[in-house]
Amino acid sequence: MAVFYVDGEFLPAEKAVIPVDDLAVLRGIGVFDLLRTYSGRPMFLKEHVQRLIDSARQIDLDLPWSHAHICRTALETLSRNNFDEANIRIIVTGGSSPDFMTPQGNPRLLVLVTPLPKLPAEWYDKGVKVVTVRAERRMPGAKSLDYLAAAMALRQSKAQGAVEAVYVDRHDHALEGTTSNLFAVIDNRLITPGRGILSGITRQVVLDIAGGLMPIEIRDLPLTELRTAQEVFITGTNKGLMPVVQMDDTPIGDGRPGRFTLRIMEALQARFTRSLTLSD
Incomplete structure (x- = not known):
């Protein structure tokens, strides 16, 4: 059973949810990055996290987390899973918004670890x-x-x-x-x-x-x-x-x-x- 990180908590995949008023749900506002493991170790984690931060900056989404914090969270989420090889999706949502349109400075950080698909x-x-x-x-x-x-x-x-x-x-x-x-x-x-x-x-x-x-x-x-x-x-x-x-x-x-x-x-x-x- 996969374990995901959702806004400060490590949760079983089936319980990993975000509020429906999050701008990621309502407007598709948010950014993400995807990396994979080789021999069980994440490849180019720092580079992927930096690109995530750069993506957030481009859409004017302010992040309250440091580069190091995001890396640590990704590594901790990976350690709570047990896949031979895995994908790590790091997602920053737009956060909840009362006007259902503009970010309010409360983004959510998600980390999803899933089995790496095997390509033919x-x-x-x-x-x-x-x-x-x-x-x-x-x-x-x-x-x-x-x-x-x-x-x-x-x-x-x-x-x-x-x-x-x-x-x-x-x-x-x-x-x-x-x-x-x-x-x-x-x-x-x-x-x-x-x-x-x-x-x-x-x-x-x-x-x-x-x-x-x-x-x-x-x-x-x-x-x-x-x-x-x-x-x-x-x-x-x-x-x-x-x-x-x-x-x-x-x-x-x-x-x-x-x-x-x-x-x-x-x-x-x-x-x-x-x-x-x-x-x-």
Whole structure:
């Protein structure tokens, strides 16, 4: 049975509730961040908590907790659960509001620890299909609770046999996935969008790794250019690095994970392993 942290209390999951007048319920006002464990230990906890704080700042949500307090709370919640590998969702709600609209300086802190979903090995060995959808995040730099567009896009992607949907803006630039960042290999250069996206923690690690392997360009990525890329892959907390071999009805490259993708994937796994060793 999972144990969650809710506004100062550790509770069994079935008893973990918040008031219905919380702005997270009424208006979708709030922010969150998601991390996972490797070998039972949280990966990049400090970075994820900092992004949570930055997200709250962007939507003018004042937090009464320090970075250290949020980290301690996440670790304590994890310790009260017993999963081999876990996701840790850290959520800050808008808090209760008498006018049902504006935050009153009383946000709630929630931490949800759940079993890590196991993704099919085939997705990494053979690659996946993604679809494109017309959508843009209203505040792309904030990881807000408003995921309506993402939920609708994912529903569309699943209906078409895909595992992810890639947002395309009004200028026909590919941006990111619903829960992932986007990369393409074009002319032996690694390209990733830099505007209109949520900068992922895994994305930054990949950029650090790839800098020693190939030239990098952070720039707009027209959809027409993306469709003719040598290789495409997506990154995310749970996905890690996932090769993309089909976009809509168009094969990417020769329809198999490319050599640059495989090299970066191997280096990323080594980085994760090294990070765990250094934390011992």
